Amino acid sequence: MAAATKSTAGSGTKSASRSRGAAKSAAPAIVEFDKDQELHAYREMLQIRRFEEKAGQLYGMGLIGGFCHLYIGQEAVVVGMQMAKVDGDQMITGYRDHGHMLAMDLDPKGVMAELTGRRGGLSKGKGGSMHMFSKEKHFYGGHGIVGAQVSLGTGLGFANKYRENGNVAMAFFGDGASNQGQVYESFNMAQLWKIPVIYVIENNKYGMGTSVERSSANTDLSQRGASFGIPGEQVDGMDVRAVMAASQKALEHCRSGKGPYILEMITYRYRGHSMSDPAKYRSKEEVQKMRTEHDPIEQVRKRVLDNGWATEDELKALDKDVRAIVAEAAEFAQTDPEPDVSELYTDILL
Amino acid sequence: MPIDILMPALSPTMEEGKLAKWLKAEGDSVTAGDVIAEIETDKATMEVEAVEEGTIGKILVPEGTDAVKVNEKIAILLEEGEDASALDKASEAAAPAQSAPAGKENAEAETAAPLPAAPVSSEPADDPEIPDGTPMKSSTVREALRDAMAEEMRRDGDVFVMGEEVAEYQGAYKITQGLLAEFGDKRVIDTPITEHGFAGMGVGAAMAGLKPIVEFMTFNFAMQAIDQIINSAAKTLYMSGGQMGAPMVFRGPNGAAARVGAQHSQDFASWYASVPGLTVIQPYSAADAKGLLKAAIRNPNPVVFLENEILYGQTFEIPDMDDFILPIGKAKVERTGSDVTLVSWSIGMTYALKAADQLAEQGISAEVINLRTIRPLDIDTVIKSVKKTGRLVTVEEAYPMCSVSSEIAFQVQEKAFDYLDAPILRVTGKDVPMPYAANLEKLALPNVQEVIDAAKAVTYTA
Numbered sequence A: 001m002a003a004a005t006k007s008t009a010g011s012g013t014k015s016a017s018r019s020r021g022a023a024k025s026a027a028p029a030i031v032e033f034d035k036d037q038e039l040h041a042y043r044e045m046l047q048i049r050r051f052e053e054k055a056g057q058l059y060g061m062g063l064i065g066g067f068c069h070l071y072i073g074q075e076a077v078v079v080g081m082q083m084a085k086v087d088g089d090q091m092i093t094g095y096r097d098h099g100h101m102l103a104m105d106l107d108p109k110g111v112m113a114e115l116t117g118r119r120g121g122l123s124k125g126k127g128g129s130m131h132m133f134s135k136e137k138h139f140y141g142g143h144g145i146v147g148a149q150v151s152l153g154t155g156l157g158f159a160n161k162y163r164e165n166g167n168v169a170m171a172f173f174g175d176g177a178s179n180q181g182q183v184y185e186s187f188n189m190a191q192l193w194k195i196p197v198i199y200v201i202e203n204n205k206y207g208m209g210t211s212v213e214r215s216s217a218n219t220d221l222s223q224r225g226a227s228f229g230i231p232g233e234q235v236d237g238m239d240v241r242a243v244m245a246a247s248q249k250a251l252e253h254c255r256s257g258k259g260p261y262i263l264e265m266i267t268y269r270y271r272g273h274s275m276s277d278p279a280k281y282r283s284k285e286e287v288q289k290m291r292t293e294h295d296p297i298e299q300v301r302k303r304v305l306d307n308g309w310a311t312e313d314e315l316k317a318l319d320k321d322v323r324a325i326v327a328e329a330a331e332f333a334q335t336d337p338e339p340d341v342s343e344l345y346t347d348i349l350l
Numbered sequence B: 001m002p003i004d005i006l007m008p009a010l011s012p013t014m015e016e017g018k019l020a021k022w023l024k025a026e027g028d029s030v031t032a033g034d035v036i037a038e039i040e041t042d043k044a045t046m047e048v049e050a051v052e053e054g055t056i057g058k059i060l061v062p063e064g065t066d067a068v069k070v071n072e073k074i075a076i077l078l079e080e081g082e083d084a085s086a087l088d089k090a091s092e093a094a095a096p097a098q099s100a101p102a103g104k105e106n107a108e109a110e111t112a113a114p115l116p117a118a119p120v121s122s123e124p125a126d127d128p129e130i131p132d133g134t135p136m137k138s139s140t141v142r143e144a145l146r147d148a149m150a151e152e153m154r155r156d157g158d159v160f161v162m163g164e165e166v167a168e169y170q171g172a173y174k175i176t177q178g179l180l181a182e183f184g185d186k187r188v189i190d191t192p193i194t195e196h197g198f199a200g201m202g203v204g205a206a207m208a209g210l211k212p213i214v215e216f217m218t219f220n221f222a223m224q225a226i227d228q229i230i231n232s233a234a235k236t237l238y239m240s241g242g243q244m245g246a247p248m249v250f251r252g253p254n255g256a257a258a259r260v261g262a263q264h265s266q267d268f269a270s271w272y273a274s275v276p277g278l279t280v281i282q283p284y285s286a287a288d289a290k291g292l293l294k295a296a297i298r299n300p301n302p303v304v305f306l307e308n309e310i311l312y313g314q315t316f317e318i319p320d321m322d323d324f325i326l327p328i329g330k331a332k333v334e335r336t337g338s339d340v341t342l343v344s345w346s347i348g349m350t351y352a353l354k355a356a357d358q359l360a361e362q363g364i365s366a367e368v369i370n371l372r373t374i375r376p377l378d379i380d381t382v383i384k385s386v387k388k389t390g391r392l393v394t395v396e397e398a399y400p401m402c403s404v405s406s407e408i409a410f411q412v413q414e415k416a417f418d419y420l421d422a423p424i425l426r427v428t429g430k431d432v433p434m435p436y437a438a439n440l441e442k443l444a445l446p447n448v449q450e451v452i453d454a455a456k457a458v459t460y461t462a
């Protein structure tokens, strides 16, 4: 199974990639990253991965309760999009949300402390792993109902248009979520009213234990907007450069008033759906192959080393740095007290 | 420092498991993500992945061991450069202090902590003073609703209205008449027939700070959107620790119209009223409609504003003044009396007031309270009246089971048990889907005689 269906075909020039209606637009050529971009992407993705590994560990220790959905394997998607967006562009996603928050530059301590339900958590410990928000960083959650964030994200885009602020909303959802009715209700309105919103389908091949093939009549999810005339494309979501290039194109489309855009990120989650998923619906070989051949972080690491942009030792030092940040977050998340009991009755009404 | 590998919990409820198999042996090197062991729980077999890089220094729990407790040390991992001698040091070093996890013991300790008192809702404000000499004017409920929206839209550019047929058609029930002409299609938006989608879109816009008025052609169709109303609009403020909420109004006709059958005739007040985070209003008069809709639009929380189609065309006197606004959460004593309290709201008021007139002719003095807001419930006004009359009858069109009436009866027996001289009675819609046939429909709805009968029963004058 290849991670990318059609990632590098076509040219990146504007004329070639300008989409006509639902015509399947050619994915732009991968933009080559310079040294700074590669190292930035590497660090951001590594931080998400180390954070998620630590979250898995804390879950194993019983410090994180309930459901905990890890983003390991999908890091390039959110990091590539983050690198393309400008200040004020919003993100909204489902319950697999830790990576998005870290990419949106939220303090790992606040995220981890929310996972452990402590008062220093982003939602004061009252939201939990699936429900976190940051008005300041334009992160709108963190939603536990599959598909809800698609209509909500369309509303964020609607507000951008209403205020004429030039921003674009990015609504992330899974391959499983792409079968929800409200997704299509939103597609229709977004295109009808030319709402600046990017629908980012994170196709990690499974919705819990159901593969895309078993859930979707047409597995090319990038074409789900075809009947509304929304352009869409499949992107190699394991290659952060491809993600960033496609995102730039989609953002420009939205910002120029042409309405919504669909990016189907072909990606993969290494871990189970949530911590308690034994993942019996796929083979170990399938997972291993992805890890060894398409890992988003390894790809950047290799290029960095090949280009001589960092030495093994420098990357080790960087990893140590990231581990220290994550360890500090984990420490905070364990020592920070639980919310004061008086918080039970606050934040219900303003 | 060697790292302890602990028996992991792999589900919210797991307490112990079997260490089924080691996939790595002492001396093997591992990198983060490598599967090192398999454990079995009552539910599944799961893999344990290494979180750190290193060499397996010592396996402490042999494979095949049953009932290994979560968080028990199962192996020791040596970091780069460490050899077996580090193991001894590791066993000497005190086990890392773990702050109490949110696990069992902690949870038990927590239950002992006293439950904080629910906040006593602050006394709702009284109705505004109507200055002497303020002229009254006639207004239908329909006009009052329209005027309320228009005034608030003039006042605040973030307020907009959207829904099916609200713009060019002027509203399926003509509530938004004239708004398109005044405010344009940016702020008066015809949506496709797509309740779930546009309700969610409205909530998203509200989370971004706009103040949408989402009109449902009727609340029967809001069932398509109830997930967004409850899971997104009502709960976001809490889940975000107060960072963002949904300052918006969901409004439209609710309850039975006439002869439209079961799917178009249901009162959903008790559904929404059961949800913390929502405010629920059911106006009766034109003044209620105008004053409370304006308050709802300005309220920073999601408000479910339940109108009634039969009342739309009814005319009431309302004060002709600038910015007439009513307090949310305050009931109104529409008629004072001493023998029995009738509590109602929305169209139920029409039965209650007529019944009070007829009861008066029969020498029974009924006090009639118009609740106006369902959540927060102004139970104090009801209790004050019950303490005077000792008798209570509630009147509404909704189904009886788990109704707003049930809640009122519960709270009154809880807070004024000793003042009751008779059981509380409810006059409600019958416990049946709304029939179409005219005679059956009439039977399914409450009527004035039922209210009179109930009042007589509780005053023992039947």
Ligand SMILES: Cc1ncc(C[n+]2csc(CCOP(=O)(O)OP(=O)(O)O)c2C)c(N)n1
Residues within 6 Å of the ligand: A096, A144, A145, A146, A147, A173, A174, A175, A176, A177, A178, A202, A204, A206, A207, A208, A273
């Ligand atoms: C409306 C709704 N239905 C079902 C669920 C339970 N559920 C949670 S995640 C999930 C699978 C979603 O898969 P996908 O959209 O592919 O996202 P992924 O988990 O792969 O990121 C399901 C069925 C839910 N949370 N909400």
Ligand SMILES: [Mg+2]
Residues within 6 Å of the ligand: A174, A175, A176, A202, A203, A204, A205, A206, A207, A208
């Ligand atoms: Mg999926």
